[in-house]
Amino acid sequence: MYKFLTGPLLWLSFLIFFVGLIVRVVWYVRGLSWQLDRVAYTEHVAYGIKGALRSIVSWLLPFGTRRWKTRPGMTILVFVFHIGLVFTPIFLLAHNIIVQERWGISWFTLPGSVADTLTIGVIVSAVFLVLRRIAFPEVRILTSAYDYLLLAITVAPFVTGFLASQKVAGYDFWLYAHIITGEIMLIAIPFTKLSHIVLFFLSRGQLGMDYGIKRGGMKGKGLAW
């Protein structure tokens, strides 16, 4: 069972994950049209790159934009959630050991306490993300079961992984659950709006190019996001 889960199924999950995301990126870029979008993407490349980078970087920085500044609570929530989501699995010691055992390579790993903190950060912020969906009318009106499902898919590997790492009763169960939910997440990413792990950069970059090339970027100082 363990062999299958961490062997063929894991390979398949990663395959779907990477191929799926590549397809997403290719489809997105190919679907851009200078005339329909009314942005001369290829004509003013320097302005386009400048606008795109500015748009992406401003939003990647906590409090880097007016929106992040005026909504500090949400900003903290979003960044705690995403930093934990991205960095924990990549720099987790346990994951690195597996990679080293199989391929003989390894990289920087997080101390256990940091990984635990990041994981708890993901879980706690997810709880708050659910609460605000219920509590705030402007979020509630946008929310459907699908949004909760995606949150569950995202957080499940962290809950199960955390429990497994704490050596609670039923270690095997939590370990298997962790692997399976992790694989579900990998597979779900390209097919759902979780694909924003790449589309965020493309969409942000696109609007940055729009502002950088057409909407004032060639005249003013560039948009203050």
Next chain:
Amino acid sequence: MPEGRLCNKKPVDSMEQLQALLDDRRGLKYYEEMNELDVDRAALSTAIQNTCKSRIRTWLEICAHCGLCADACPYYLVNNRDPKQVPAHKIQSTLGEIVKRKGDVDNSFMQNVMDTAWSKCTCCNRCGMYCPFGIDMGIMFGYLRGLCFAQGFVPWELKIGSGMHRIFRAQMDVTQEDWVETCAWMEEEQEDDWPGLKIPIDVEGADLLYTVNAREVKHYPEDLAEAAILFHIAGENWTVASEGWEATSLSMFAGDWAACKMQVETVYDSMKRLKPKRMITTECGHMYRATVLEGPYWAGYKSGQPPVECIHYVEWVAEALRTGKLKIDPARKIKEPVTYQDSCNYIRNGGLGDIAREIISYVAEDFREMTPNREHNFCCGGGGGLNGIGRYREQRNKGLEMKRDQILETGAKIVISPCHNCWDAIRDLEEIFHIGISWTFLKPLLLSMVEVPEHLKPPEQ
């Protein structure tokens, strides 16, 4: 009855059609016919397939439903934070549904889409600045308006407006003769006060080609005279075109892309014909957006640039003040508190925020910024064609409360508003709420304080 006589999928291309629409007072018959209008589902589905590409589809799909766009929208704020006014909800429940259902929607759905696209969004693009994914719902509403227009679901005034562009290549029924005559008339009017003042028509190779808004010609031609006087004082080598003189685009508000193309092409033709060094628009926001920013794409210019460099009137004013072509008499600078209405179309979407402040530094002593301001400013409340649509007067007036409160907060008595739509909206809000402000374009303001060089002064009587 699938197609009405007035309300149908055919754009207005003839005087007869136009007159029939104009004769229908307040569009009563037009909207009555709209209740019977069939949705051409196949055409709608084809349109989406052909024009709704990865950018918009991705926006619709990846929206995280986080609600961070909510308080970016003035309509959400001013309508007591009504969740139905959340931008993401507005676009998902209209365009999002149409795309999801592949165009399989009915009449009442489309009427709701029309009401949403024109009365709950002015395409100010502010929400796009507040979405972490960069989802610009203003752009999507602009696109949605195009789908609505093609199906005949468009507010009566804008059906007329786009028809005006199709027939007159101007937003109002002002013919080329009317225009040329108005130029001559305004020139004549200034004979005594400004000897030697000309409104040069069709001069080739001028430094500036000035384009106007037809309503100036039709309703307040003194605006043209003021422009001429300021160019005269500044010693500009300028001209206007007898054809392609009008650079506005109600067709952009209507979503009539074919008319948008026709309109800008006449303006671009005048640029190609007269070969000016630069083109300059009058004090109008959407004109700049349409002819300078979007127009090249409608006309199919891959460069995204109009045939000659184009500037907004504020850019010329800033330049003239900076270079000393226009000199302000310091004693006549405005002493009262004054604020500036940042037009979405050339500030947020045109990057001219600094230019506006530069002008202010020359003309006002007590300048008060609105909060928020520049790119982050709220729409005046009348953008996107909303000022002119009777059906949505109530919604428009509600939206004005946002601007009213912003202005009141500054304590300013004068609002400088170099944009026709903003100017109208602020005039209307004063008429409705009586907050004791005045509002002005730059031209009259500059004329009240500019120093006139000796040699241009009229001979002593």
